[in-house]
Amino acid sequence: MGDVRTALAEAARALGEVSDTPRLDAELLMAQALGATRDTVLLRYLDDAEPAGFAALVERRRGGEPLAYITGTRDFWTITLRVGPGVLIPRADSETLIEAAVAHFAGSAGPRRILDLGTGPGTLLLAALAEWRQATGLGIDASAAALAYARANAAALVLPAEFRLGDWAEGVDERFDLILANPPYVAEDDPDLASDVRAFEPAEALFAADEGLEAYRAIVPELPRLLAPGGVAALEIGWRQGEAVAALVAATGRSARVVNDLGGRPRAVFVT
Template sequence: MTVRAAIAEAAARIQSETPRLDAELLMAAALGVSRETMLLSRLGDPVPEGFAALVARRLAHEPVAYITGSRGFWTVEVQVGPGVLVPRADSETLIEAAVAHFAGTAGPTRVLDLGTGPGTLLLAALAEWPEAHGLGIDASEKALDYAQDNALDLGMEDRARFRLGDWANGLDGQFDLILCNPPYIGTQEELGPEVRDHEPAAALFAGPDGLEDYRRIVPELRRLLVPGGIAVLEIGWTQGEAVSALVREAGLAPAIRQDLGGRDRAVIAS
């Protein structure tokens, strides 16, 4: 069987929102090349031996990023694996909001990423603004190990620092840009097996209404922002008004930004 035929056969079996893309990414990983290279020059090749095992893992609902070991986000590629949250395209809305805010300026010089995970938002921001430096905070040592490795892989080890911490507790200094993708799923919400059975619950759930971590993070933002700075918080699509109310209570001005699907995805606090 050729690579082309095996991709089509796997895509017909995979149950996800993007079965064809999943199959292509798994095949590229099995071949040890980029997806682009595979599509341009390897579709007529014989199927590599390891492909069937990767497809079997996907059929068991393991995230593609865990199987391949990486995920593209904004302009960077980050390494991920079990124990860390898989970056999602919707989270790029936070970087888009920051780019829009700093358009026409030199950009932020100090960036804070609260709940940095594998460093996704911080490293994407530092790639956007090469003169900036940043700090990533996370409560998971495993996530910080990934973040350190990703900074090294991207040549940002001199600009990105990472620290074990509990949100902004005990954090000093001020920042031009604060990014945060906290847990925001209510504990009673149902999740599909891909997320429920594989990704870390601590990075997903935040109390019955999904707002517990916002209640801890938002009151700290004003003291951490320089004048003219912004904090951009990812939210669930129904949480815009509730998080905006918390931002107003903290003495900041909220604005809601939508993702490409037209759903509320981020609250900007300034």
């Protein structure tokens, strides 16, 4: 067993087979093994002995297990969330919804009441509450495991969120200034879905019938009764689904526009 510097180099080479960011993965796994931050590893520990648990973490990653499940955390927007098996891992592309909402509410006091449908570990709701500190929020999910993470994340971040087990907006009888949703939208036969995502992340948070549109057919008709006057909604979509979801919105009498992510792909339908 050598030093940290050598172990990182060897791990990065090994992880090149399964990761697009093998060096970053290796550094984050080393930080996990040492109980330190990545920056601290690079500044202080490179000449120390490789920690005993590092090799096992690398093997888990080589087996395809998502990095966030191994480290137990994922950064999103301005917050860090606890995650683990049974919850959808937050992704940077989903920040498109928060960015669109921030742009919409710029120059105003912002939303005061926020709803997150399919909240998972609280990703979108807690990011929004961290952005608008005067707001309170409600997150709904059909997974008790996901809600356990969401409640723990809200408590750790000291954010005013309530979470309920439920079927989308069924039983919700109030109005909201901002509605967020990242529902399952992947078709079962989607060839673009990464194999590790398919193998490790919860199917119920990924896949939807009707070529991925099933959840939108449940959520979109509810928006007119759920949105407060002047309220808006941001719905995450698969990159091929913009026109179909916008058409569902138009059928309710609301206006919709498709918002692209940083990669230039359609990522959200913004409803006004």
